[in-house]
């Protein structure tokens with residue numbers, strides 16, 4: 001495939017401004033076409049990001065043998081997702097408890113109150129922000145009243161987790177002719193994902209035509225993308241795009257992704273209001289945990305199966321014009 005890439009002007013949702021219909025229509029267009037947009041004035045300070053950034057660097061600087069003691073469910077070492085990717089999961093809603101359990105292993109019981117407190121504060125803010133964004137997306141798709149109703153009835157048990165990611169490029173990254181993938185093409189198994197990326201850049205989204213498009217880092221803006229669970233729930237009206245991370249510079253890259261997900265037992269079925277009169281259902285109903293299982297390899301410690309999406313799992317064949 002051609003490695004040509006271009007960048008794109010994605011809409012920026014400003015949460016301090018009233019959400020006019022023109023904002024909703026460009027947001028709606030972006031969610032349908034790209035599945036990505038930016039959010040600004042989101043209430044998370046620069047100072048908070050710089051604290052999180054230093055804490056992440058600190059966490060990943062711990063010797064590998066200590067990080068491996070965390071176990072494969074919280075720590076993904078290099079050479080699993082890619083040779084350059086390692087990550088730590090901090091689960092919500094008790095981000096502090098999850099961070100403490102990891103800190104106790106990493107720092108041999110030297111208490112790290114700053115780590116616990118910062119991750120709890122950041123996790124809480126991300127949970128709140130992600131829920132507000134889902135409510136906006138539902139009102140945009142279904143109208144204010146119906147959107148609010150579905151938000152309350154179907155999304156109130158959503159939960160979130162954080163993934164801190166550290167990318168270490170190879171020494172010769174700037175001389176390589178082949179593109180270096182820090183994280184291969186995948187879709188997210190979330191309702192929505194909110195990503196903070198540092199200034200190194202490298203996040204790319206794949207268009208419907210298969211073209212890679214840079215999602216550049218912008219100060220004060222977070223990247224939001226639609227995940228597979230929302231794509232299925234919205235009958236494909238909101239798109240979960242394939243994306244990846246490419247490494248071009250000899251610099252470590254840190255990112256923080258927050259994934260808002262349905263509860264495991266949730267049965268996902270697009271409501272009739274979303275499918276619409278005379279339209280076809282694109283996904284059969286499925287239990288959230290079954291999809292997560294489908295994406296996980298049987299081998300413990302393997303990264304999520306890359307290249308498989310909710311379409312492979314629950315996609316229905318649409319009737320063709322010449323079907324009886």
Ligand SMILES: O=C(O)CCC(=O)C(=O)O
Pocket residue numbers: 163165183188195197203243244245255256257
């Ligand atoms: O590192 C990034 O910018 C994105 C990470 C990502 O796509 C993921 O963790 O699902």
Ligand SMILES: [Fe+2]
Pocket residue numbers: 186187188193243
């Ligand atoms: Fe992702």
